[in-house]
Amino acid sequence: LAKTTQPISMDSYEGQEVNITCSHNNIATNDYITWYQQFPSQGPRFIIQGYKTKVTNEVASLFIPADRKSSTLSLPRVSLSDTAVYYCLVGDRGSNYQLIWGAGTKLIIKP
Amino acid sequence: DTGVSQNPRHKITKRGQNVTFRCDPISEHNRLYWYRQTLGQGPEFLTYFQNEAQLEKSRLLSDRFSAERPKGSFSTLEIQRTEQGDSAMYLCASSLRTGSQETQYFGPGTRLLVL
Numbered sequence: 405l406a407k408t409t410q411p412i413s414m415d416s417y418e419g420q421e422v423n424i425t426c427s428h429n430n431i432a433t434n435d436y437i438t439w440y441q442q443f444p445s446q447g448p449r450f451i452i453q454g455y456k457t458k459v460t461n462e463v464a465s466l467f468i469p470a471d472r473k474s475s476t477l478s479l480p481r482v483s484l485s486d487t488a489v490y491y492c493l494v495g496d497r498g499s500n501y502q503l504i505w506g507a508g509t510k511l512i513i514k515p
Numbered sequence: 516d517t518g519v520s521q522n523p524r525h526k527i528t529k530r531g532q533n534v535t536f537r538c539d540p541i542s543e544h545n546r547l548y549w550y551r552q553t554l555g556q557g558p559e560f561l562t563y564f565q566n567e568a569q570l571e572k573s574r575l576l577s578d579r580f581s582a583e584r585p586k587g588s589f590s591t592l593e594i595q596r597t598e599q600g601d602s603a604m605y606l607c608a609s610s611l612r613t614g615s616q617e618t619q620y621f622g623p624g625t626r627l628l629v630l
Contacts, residue, residue, distance in 0.1 A: 505559070
């Protein structure tokens with residue numbers, strides 16, 4: 405099972421673009437990369453998932469280089485409400501029970 | 516609201532008591548997961564069901580913990596003889612596996628405090 409490494413915390417300001425990078429050197433061929441967001445006292449919420457290159461949805465973009473050993477979650481023009489913990493997970497997208505959750509990255513957005 | 520719901524949202528109990536939590540998944544979802552989360556850590560997998568069958572259970576899970584999902588709908592998680600170390604947020608998630616893909620949707624959690 406691939407483990408991930410991400411920064412413990414990050415700060416940014418309203419209106420900025422925020423990029424959170426996750427390392428996953430042992431990613432397997434069948435593994436997908438998934439990001440979740442969690443606010444205090446709430447369950448995690450799915451943000452985005454990808455396999456390679458770039459994926460974009462209405463809230464974020466996910467950049468994955470060719471070697472897939474890392475990935476970057478990009479949040480455009482953040483607001484105070486984007487303050488949360490962000491988790492990067494790597495694994496077979498059909499076997500969620502095998503996903504290993506790290507401590508995540510605590511993102512703090514300042515006014 | 517058609518999301519995952521959990522009850523109660525908060526529970527305070529004394530050491531040695533039994534507690535039971537309930538999770539109501541999104542209605543068409545066939546998989547249901549239980550996780551435990553302590554402060555500053557990510558969720559820790561406890562067990563999961565596909566329909567009414569319990570398919571996986573964490574090896575780290577004490578035998579004081581038991582979960583059921585009768586009829587493949589709601590699920591309950593019971594902790595017997597609670598200990599202070601059981602204090603945590605208990606999260607439930609459900610998903611619909613289609614082909615080789617599934618995405619989990621989490622409930623708000625039940626916060627347990629054992630005194």
